[in-house]
Amino acid sequence: MRLRLVLASLAVAVVLVGVAPTARPLSGPSTAVAASSNQQGGSTDDARRSSSKGKQSSTSTLRRSTTPPKGLQDMAMSLSDDPRVRDDFWVAVERARVTRIRILVNWYGSAVRPDPVVLDRVRRAMREGLDHGARTIVGIYAPIANPTNGDIKVTSRLVSRFRRFTKALAKGVEDLRPYAYLTWNEPNYWTMWPAKHPRRWVTMSNAGYRGFKAGDRRTQVLVGETAPYSRSRKGQDPGLFMRRALCLTSGYRSRTPSRSCRKRLLGDGIGIHAHDFVHNPRYRRRPADAWTIGNLAKVRRQLGRMADAGRISRKASRNLHITEFAYRSRGSSRTGDRRQATWLRRAWKEAERHGVRSFFWYQLRDPGAEHTWASGLQSETGRPVRRVWRTFRYLR
Numbered sequence: 001m002r003l004r005l006v007l008a009s010l011a012v013a014v015v016l017v018g019v020a021p022t023a024r025p026l027s028g029p030s031t032a033v034a035a036s037s038n039q040q041g042g043s044t045d046d047a048r049r050s051s052s053k054g055k056q057s058s059t060s061t062l063r064r065s066t067t068p069p070k071g072l073q074d075m076a077m078s079l080s081d082d083p084r085v086r087d088d089f090w091v092a093v094e095r096a097r098v099t100r101i102r103i104l105v106n107w108y109g110s111a112v113r114p115d116p117v118v119l120d121r122v123r124r125a126m127r128e129g130l131d132h133g134a135r136t137i138v139g140i141y142a143p144i145a146n147p148t149n150g151d152i153k154v155t156s157r158l159v160s161r162f163r164r165f166t167k168a169l170a171k172g173v174e175d176l177r178p179y180a181y182l183t184w185n186e187p188n189y190w191t192m193w194p195a196k197h198p199r200r201w202v203t204m205s206n207a208g209y210r211g212f213k214a215g216d217r218r219t220q221v222l223v224g225e226t227a228p229y230s231r232s233r234k235g236q237d238p239g240l241f242m243r244r245a246l247c248l249t250s251g252y253r254s255r256t257p258s259r260s261c262r263k264r265l266l267g268d269g270i271g272i273h274a275h276d277f278v279h280n281p282r283y284r285r286r287p288a289d290a291w292t293i294g295n296l297a298k299v300r301r302q303l304g305r306m307a308d309a310g311r312i313s314r315k316a317s318r319n320l321h322i323t324e325f326a327y328r329s330r331g332s333s334r335t336g337d338r339r340q341a342t343w344l345r346r347a348w349k350e351a352e353r354h355g356v357r358s359f360f361w362y363q364l365r366d367p368g369a370e371h372t373w374a375s376g377l378q379s380e381t382g383r384p385v386r387r388v389w390r391t392f393r394y395l396r
Helices: 002-018 027-038 043-051 052-065 082-095 116-131 156-176 198-215 238-245 292-310 314-318 339-351 388-395
Strands: 070-073 100-106 134-139 180-182 221-228 269-273 320-325 358-361
Touching: 027 116, 082 116, 100 116, 134 156, 156 180, 156 198, 180 339, 198 221, 198 238, 221 238, 221 320, 238 292, 269 314, 292 314, 292 320, 292 339, 339 388
Parallel strands: 070 100, 070 358, 100 134, 134 180, 180 221, 221 269, 269 320, 320 358
Antiparallel strands: none
């Protein structure tokens, strides 16, 4: 009898030794993605056999898996030739667990390749980003429209130059593993693209897409990058602009039966700028063509209908990124620090709820007083510490 008890005790001990303790995952977007991948690898039968406690854990993991990677843009800091300024930026990137940075390269219509000095700065920022755990989205800033009347003649030669420029840019940075490319910044804003020629923008954006893919076929290319709403009579709400560019009626039917009307906008995903400086992030702005943080459900529906019409791919319609978001820290549209912190937390939840793939804040620090735009998470000097910066740091 004693022998049996001893043998039973030894068997229990062996079982206990063979069970490894469950590792507690680190917090953050990368871990969330890994957790999601591991969860998808399990069998359906295992999921059905899980207990109610297991189901709660699974739901929690699913929510974490939809948390967008956190992005930041401040080119005055990330591209600075002053190493102290760059150090401040990268320290902030690490403290806030930022995993994406955004850099735009200027193009004014004539160049066929980036300026070597600019390209060197971009490459330096991308290298430093990788050293600090952040990959880069590289885009184009092209204020080519006439500043007086917002017009320009969009010729085939102009389109060709843009394709060559984007190809050279992609070739110049592909070895640094960019996260994505962006074809055009805010085409629905009147200084960025002539409002009279929305359909020609599709031709230009497609040229950029093909150029980026010719230089770097592996990296995704995001298109759109629309301003959130018409800020003046010369601008257009993004939903309206996109329908006009894609030759669609308000009911998402072709405006004409011609083949040119059915031209598809090439892209692997959609980028939008979702600012709404004066409203709570849950506010549903009118019209529905305004693509703000509070209208993400409407943005999703509209992109889905564009995919139904064959104007964008289904994959692109589901791959949505907020490539600019912020609240103004001075000026007529200023939002107070306490409210910024509260609204940012809500905006992050809205982005998470609607499956946004990345979320970028525009400006780490306020620029000098001579600049009209200021939306820094920090003051010009970084002191005193703002509530919105603390909130941004701990967004998970």
